[in-house]
Amino acid sequence: MRPKRKKSSRWIFLSGILVTALFIFLGNKAVIKTSTDEYCASCHIHPHSTQSWKLSTHYDNKRGIHVHCVDCHLPPHGERYLPEKAKTGIRDLWSNTFKDSESFNWEAKSQIEYAKGHAFEVSCIHCHQNNYPLGLTKEGREAHLYYERQAGELHCINCHITVGHYDPNRLHAKNMDFGIIETADTELYTEPGVMEGHTNFTEYITGSTVSFEMIAIPGGTYMMGSPENEPFRNTNEGPVKEVEISPFFMAKTEVSWDEYLSFFKQTGAKGKTSDAYLNVVNDDVDAISGPTPPWGAPDQGWGKSSMPAMTMTHQAAEVYCQWLTKITGKKYRLPTEAEWEYAARGGSSTPYFFEGDPKRYVKQGLRNKLFGVDTSGINTYIAYMENSGARSVSPETKMENPFGLVNMLGNVAEFCSDWYAEDAYAQYGTDVLLDPQGPAAGEEHVVRGGSYRDGAEDVRCASRDYTRSVPWLKTDPQMPKSIWWYSDCLHVGFRVVCEFEEPGANQE
Amino acid sequence: MKPNKKTSRRRFLENGAMGAIGVIGASQLLQSCTTGESTAEVVVPNILDTAPDGQPIRAGVVGCGGRGSGAAINFLDAGPKLSIVAIADVFQDRIDGIRGKLKKEKDVEIPDANCFTGFDAYKRLLEVDLDLVILATPPYFRPEHFQACVEARKHVFMEKPVAVDPVGARAVMAASKQAEAAGLCVVTGTQRRHAWSYQNVYARVKAGMIGDITSTNVYWNQNKLWHKEKQPTWTEMEFMLRDWVNWTWLSGDHIVEQHVHNIDVSNWFVGDHPLEAVGMGSRLRRPTGDCYDNFSVDFIYDKSVHMNSMCRQINDCATNVSEYIRGTKGYLLTNNHDVFDLFDYEGNELYKWESPVDADGNKTETSPYVQEHIALINAIRTGNQIVEAEQTAISVLTAIMGRESAYTGKKVTWEDMMGSDLQIGPKGEIKLGPVDMDKTIPVAGSAPE
Numbered sequence: 001m002r003p004k005r006k007k008s009s010r011w012i013f014l015s016g017i018l019v020t021a022l023f024i025f026l027g028n029k030a031v032i033k034t035s036t037d038e039y040c041a042s043c044h045i046h047p048h049s050t051q052s053w054k055l056s057t058h059y060d061n062k063r064g065i066h067v068h069c070v071d072c073h074l075p076p077h078g079e080r081y082l083p084e085k086a087k088t089g090i091r092d093l094w095s096n097t098f099k100d101s102e103s104f105n106w107e108a109k110s111q112i113e114y115a116k117g118h119a120f121e122v123s124c125i126h127c128h129q130n131n132y133p134l135g136l137t138k139e140g141r142e143a144h145l146y147y148e149r150q151a152g153e154l155h156c157i158n159c160h161i162t163v164g165h166y167d168p169n170r171l172h173a174k175n176m177d178f179g180i181i182e183t184a185d186t187e188l189y190t191e192p193g194v195m196e197g198h199t200n201f202t203e204y205i206t207g208s209t210v211s212f213e214m215i216a217i218p219g220g221t222y223m224m225g226s227p228e229n230e231p232f233r234n235t236n237e238g239p240v241k242e243v244e245i246s247p248f249f250m251a252k253t254e255v256s257w258d259e260y261l262s263f264f265k266q267t268g269a270k271g272k273t274s275d276a277y278l279n280v281v282n283d284d285v286d287a288i289s290g291p292t293p294p295w296g297a298p299d300q301g302w303g304k305s306s307m308p309a310m311t312m313t314h315q316a317a318e319v320y321c322q323w324l325t326k327i328t329g330k331k332y333r334l335p336t337e338a339e340w341e342y343a344a345r346g347g348s349s350t351p352y353f354f355e356g357d358p359k360r361y362v363k364q365g366l367r368n369k370l371f372g373v374d375t376s377g378i379n380t381y382i383a384y385m386e387n388s389g390a391r392s393v394s395p396e397t398k399m400e401n402p403f404g405l406v407n408m409l410g411n412v413a414e415f416c417s418d419w420y421a422e423d424a425y426a427q428y429g430t431d432v433l434l435d436p437q438g439p440a441a442g443e444e445h446v447v448r449g450g451s452y453r454d455g456a457e458d459v460r461c462a463s464r465d466y467t468r469s470v471p472w473l474k475t476d477p478q479m480p481k482s483i484w485w486y487s488d489c490l491h492v493g494f495r496v497v498c499e500f501e502e503p504g505a506n507q508e
Numbered sequence: 509m510k511p512n513k514k515t516s517r518r519r520f521l522e523n524g525a526m527g528a529i530g531v532i533g534a535s536q537l538l539q540s541c542t543t544g545e546s547t548a549e550v551v552v553p554n555i556l557d558t559a560p561d562g563q564p565i566r567a568g569v570v571g572c573g574g575r576g577s578g579a580a581i582n583f584l585d586a587g588p589k590l591s592i593v594a595i596a597d598v599f600q601d602r603i604d605g606i607r608g609k610l611k612k613e614k615d616v617e618i619p620d621a622n623c624f625t626g627f628d629a630y631k632r633l634l635e636v637d638l639d640l641v642i643l644a645t646p647p648y649f650r651p652e653h654f655q656a657c658v659e660a661r662k663h664v665f666m667e668k669p670v671a672v673d674p675v676g677a678r679a680v681m682a683a684s685k686q687a688e689a690a691g692l693c694v695v696t697g698t699q700r701r702h703a704w705s706y707q708n709v710y711a712r713v714k715a716g717m718i719g720d721i722t723s724t725n726v727y728w729n730q731n732k733l734w735h736k737e738k739q740p741t742w743t744e745m746e747f748m749l750r751d752w753v754n755w756t757w758l759s760g761d762h763i764v765e766q767h768v769h770n771i772d773v774s775n776w777f778v779g780d781h782p783l784e785a786v787g788m789g790s791r792l793r794r795p796t797g798d799c800y801d802n803f804s805v806d807f808i809y810d811k812s813v814h815m816n817s818m819c820r821q822i823n824d825c826a827t828n829v830s831e832y833i834r835g836t837k838g839y840l841l842t843n844n845h846d847v848f849d850l851f852d853y854e855g856n857e858l859y860k861w862e863s864p865v866d867a868d869g870n871k872t873e874t875s876p877y878v879q880e881h882i883a884l885i886n887a888i889r890t891g892n893q894i895v896e897a898e899q900t901a902i903s904v905l906t907a908i909m910g911r912e913s914a915y916t917g918k919k920v921t922w923e924d925m926m927g928s929d930l931q932i933g934p935k936g937e938i939k940l941g942p943v944d945m946d947k948t949i950p951v952a953g954s955a956p957e
Binding site for chain 2: 130131132133134135136138141142144145149478480481
């Protein structure tokens with residue numbers, strides 16, 4: 001009996017080894033099989049993902065090397081390859097089975113913040129081990145020195161986003177051709193618009209074919225900020241202050257690419273290589289020197305013309321206003337934060353200028369998560385996260401607010417002239433404030449209105465945000481960094497206001 | 509760390525053995541240094557008398573003035589199978605000069621075909637079959653020349669300073685990394701780092717003999733350096749080039765050109781670069797150019813470690829070329845390759861470097877100017893790569909930071925320097941003729957109303 005049992009246990013042992021070997025063999029087969037480009041492409045229905053990959057330098061290069069999906073979208077073997085593979089596999093299986101691929105927002109998924117999550121930097125470094133190959137350009141050497149000094153704050157794809165999937169609108173290079181538009185034989189405006197009393201007027205940009213609408217905003221008093229019981233209220237929105245605003249004009253829409261490019265064309269320093277100096281000395285605007293060529297495509301390929309201009313710096317927006325003042329003979333500037341909120345509210349004191357509960361429009365709570373967000377109502381007025389497709393929209397697609405202004409909330413966020421302070425409202429006294437200007441000094445400027453990429457909670461009338469000078473210029477490789485274009489901010493633009501002087505106000 | 513056959517028996521006992529211990533003890537040493545608790549083993553690297561034998565090394569010289577010729581001779585003295593085969597300079601008389609000197613002192617002849625003149629002479633020199641290039645032009649040209657050498661895959665000996673402005677210094681840092689990746693060897697004329705004396709006291713300071721470093725004072729106060737009077741036949745550019753130490757765009761000013769040696773010693777001992785500087789300086793008696801002739805700068809490293817730096821080139825004033833390194837337990841005095849003493853605060857001498865002598869009492873120490881070439885050749889022939897360009901660029905940028913603070917009167921930070929687009933020098937192409945640039949001598953601050 002004994003020998004027999006020994007024999008059988010030996011068989012069990014041997015077959016155990018065999019089964020294990022088979023398991024490993026098949027498992028390995030499965031891993032290999034499920035790691036081919038063809039396998040990825042069999043489910044991944046991204047529009048153009050294979051095509052853009054084949055156009056990229058990771059497919060089409062002189063060395064004839066093809067870099068495969070898993071080489072970038074999974075970490076290298078031995079560095080959490082299998083766990084990450086399992087994780088993405090389960091996620092993809094779930095999405096493929098239960099989700100409608102039509103509902104995927106590929107635009108949003110290709111943005112840097114998201115892309116960082118599915119392109120592994122360890123994988124970049126696994127192949128690209130030398131940041132200083134011979135033949136690297138001077139700019140490349142400077143940029144890599146900079147990258148190394150940022151110690152973990154930059155991912156390779158912050159600059160090299162197009163290497164795996166080609167996108168001509170996102171090349172990391174100075175765009176010398178930007179804004180060069182062949183002028184057709186249309187007539188150029190020779191006279192600026194005429195302001196007749198405090199009524200709406202059309203402004204004409206002389207030397208161009210561009211005009212825009214200015215809305216007369218009546219003077220009045222309102223409560224600035226939000227009550228403590230407003231959903232999603234932040235503490236920087238209070239305490240609520242009573243504010244009196246004098247009459248002024250505000251542009252109906254955010255400054256469009258047509259408008260901004262007129263400025264770029266008339267003042268742009270095309271031949272200039274350094275961004276170091278801004279040629280405006282206080283009141284002397286005779287010698288306004290405009291933007292240098294931007295990096296990449298500031299419009300992201302989303303379209304120019306009436307689309308809101310964006311990615312210009314706060315300083316550039318201010319110079320734009322000075323330029324507009326000079327060519328029109330009126331007083332253009334950025335709105336103060338108080339003017340901005342007064343105009344956005346249009347007489348309302350609710351979270352939005354229309355009826356609607358912010359809680360209904362956010363992707364929070366079980367109901368909204370399961371059944372999707374009901375965006376009817378808000379769709380009419382605001383381009384925001386749940387309806388924008390992760391890009392800005394043309395102003396024709398949204399309805400006006402009670403003052404006749406479009407896209408005050410959402411679309412692109414807007415610069416104000418005030419310095420930002422968390423406790424700006426608390427710094428004010430208790431009297432009614434007349435045309436407050438914000439703190440006397442600060443580091444960053446106020447940004448209002450939220451943008452196409454914000455949730456419903458951040459596109460309320462009272463929401464406050466601010467510029468972030470350092471992160472918004474993170475990947476600008478120039479020394480010093482551009483004063484004209486943010487390299488890493490895609491959601492902020494601005495709107496101009498024009499001052500109104502009561503007839504006879506200057507007579508005294 | 510194996511002792512070379514040609515290392516003298518005496519030297520082997522003194523240095524080689526310590527080196528051998530050192531390799532084993534290095535990790536412990538690092539730990540004990542950071543804790544600053546006890547004195548760790550003293551690690552003096554094995555210093556060679558001469559470079560090891562090996563493949564012949566053919567060198568070219570770019571910049572054939574005093575230092576170029578000197579470096580060429582130092583190179584030839586460093587070991588066997590070393591030759592100078594090509595030379596380049598802007599001026600013909602410099603070419604003639606170095607050819608004469610090489611013939612007379614080393615019986616070396618450079619064929620006509622390998623002698624190049626003009627601003628682009630270095631490009632043609634790089635087309636000659638060379639292994640190594642010696643760069644000894646005025647430092648303004650160094651970043652461009654160094655980059656070209658690295659791209660051409662040449663080993664490099666280059667004189668300090670390696671740049672005159674932040675853009676140039678960063679270019680050298682990046683090119684240094686390229687050289688490293690390409691397997692090239694680079695030594696940079698900071699010969700104190702190769703001197704036996706400095707090596708010996710450095711090893712003892714690192715071993716904790718004077719505790720943690722709390723401050724340093726570094727000095728290069730000397731008489732006026734040389735200058736040239738403008739000759740009627742010279743264009744302005746030729747005058748500037750021949751009078752280069754007196755022009756900031758060519759030399760970096762004397763805090764960068766000369767005093768960088770001492771600043772580099774401070775950075776070396778502290779093991780870091782300063783984070784900010786406030787300096788002052790002026791031009792009192794310099795006859796030509798636009799450089800200052802005195803600077804005093806307070807540099808601050810991390811953890812509030814200060815380096816007080818002082819340099820002057822004016823006749824009939826107190827002179828002093830030295831470093832003073834102060835630690836928690838004692839201090840080090842060095843004095844221009846002469847005195848190297850460690851003391852504690854009771855006045856006890858902890859260590860004194862004695863230069864080795866032969867039976868007749870003559871010093872047997874190899875000149876540090878040759879020693880640095882020995883280190884370079886040794887690195888090339890043994891494959892123990894050495895690339896000093898980045899560390900020297902950091903010390904040069906430190907000196908530039910002090911200079912810019914003195915020129916502007918403002919505090920200047922390391923971040924300012926790493927992000928600065930300051931590039932000095934004439935506008936447009938460099939060529940003989942008038943020089944189009946701002947020649948105003950900087951004056952800090954503003955006059956009272």
